[in-house]
Amino acid sequence: xxxxxxxxxxxxLRVCPGFSYIQYRLHHxxxxxxxxxxxxxxxxxxxxxxxxxxxxxxxxxxxxxxxxLNTVEQQIDSLxxxxxxxxxxxxxxxxxxxxxxxxxxKITVGANVxxxxxxxxxxxxxxxxxxxxxxxxxxxxxxxxxxxxxxGTWKVTDHLRMRLNGGWRYVTYPSTSKSLDNFxxxxxxxxxxxxxxxxxxxxxxxxxxxxxxxxxxxxxQCGGYxxxxxxxxxxxxxxxxxxSTKFKEKSMMDREIYRCQNTMLAKPDRFAGYVKxxxxxxxxxxxxxxxxxxxxxxNSAILKVE
Numbered sequence: 001x002x003x004x005x006x007x008x009x010x011x012x013l014r015v016c017p018g019f020s021y022i023q024y025r026l027h028h029x030x031x032x033x034x035x036x037x038x039x040x041x042x043x044x045x046x047x048x049x050x051x052x053x054x055x056x057x058x059x060x061x062x063x064x065x066x067x068x069l070n071t072v073e074q075q076i077d078s079l080x081x082x083x084x085x086x087x088x089x090x091x092x093x094x095x096x097x098x099x100x101x102x103x104x105x106k107i108t109v110g111a112n113v114x115x116x117x118x119x120x121x122x123x124x125x126x127x128x129x130x131x132x133x134x135x136x137x138x139x140x141x142x143x144x145x146x147x148x149x150x151x152g153t154w155k156v157t158d159h160l161r162m163r164l165n166g167g168w169r170y171v172t173y174p175s176t177s178k179s180l181d182n183f184x185x186x187x188x189x190x191x192x193x194x195x196x197x198x199x200x201x202x203x204x205x206x207x208x209x210x211x212x213x214x215x216x217x218x219x220x221q222c223g224g225y226x227x228x229x230x231x232x233x234x235x236x237x238x239x240x241x242x243x244s245t246k247f248k249e250k251s252m253m254d255r256e257i258y259r260c261q262n263t264m265l266a267k268p269d270r271f272a273g274y275v276k277x278x279x280x281x282x283x284x285x286x287x288x289x290x291x292x293x294x295x296x297x298x299n300s301a302i303l304k305v306e
């Protein structure tokens with residue numbers, strides 16, 4: 001169901017309640033079913049010109065992957081066995097959040113606070129049987145992710161735009177001792193002149209903790225581009241990570257009976273250059289093209305979208 005209601009000119013409400021029903025049965029096993037509530041809820045309050053607060057609270061369930069539910073046993077090698085688990089539960093998730101956005105002349109600012117909660121989260125489980133490592137699945141764990149994000153855009157001149165965003169996240173698994181907190185930030189600067197546009201960007205090092213309790217670290221990144229848009233043509237030349245020849249992505253998982261560490265040299269993200277060339281055909285009614293499609297009159301300004 002979908003219900004929307006506007007209260008005056010300042011408050012807008014949307015509520016979408018529903019449910020999901022999952023039913024499955026493996027061969028030689030009992031039939032199982034699960035009825036779960038679902039909800040999409042948001043209310044927007046425009047308390048001042050070009051300023052608003054939005055509350056959201058989606059609620060829903062996940063789904064069961066038959067490849068992880070079956071009881072088939074697969075021999076990976078002489079030391080490892082892969083096995084499913086037919087007794088997993090359907091995951092349940094909700095992510096309440098509150099967001100603010102406001103425009104003050106040439107500057108737009110915003111903030112978002114969210115709390116992501118998952119119960120019966122599926123993850124990879126490890127055990128030892130007959131001196132072999134058994135890799136299976138389980139769903140008896142909880143996941144919590146609290147995040148704060150801030151962003152701002154500044155129309156410095158009619159040709160120059162700047163965007164800065166960053167935040168902090170804290171991930172924890174209540175039934176374990178694993179947790180992670182991380183600050184991150186991104187900066188992008190774009191300049192537009194006639195049919196040309198130029199841009200630079202930088203991204204800080206980021207960390208996260210995935211559902212298998214594996215910590216992943218991504219190195220800092222930077223790059224730039226030059227674009228030319230004459231009439232129907234679009235030509236762009238860019239470079240990524242010009243100061244790094246060995247861009248590394250590190251991951252590490254340390255469980256009671258299994259530990260692995262991996263360092264990957266990510267080829268697409270290390271020092272590289274690229275060239276893009278595109279031509280747009282006009283069909284039907286002729287469309288006048290006096291300039292590229294970037295609208296530079298908007299103060300709140302989205303900088304560059306691909």
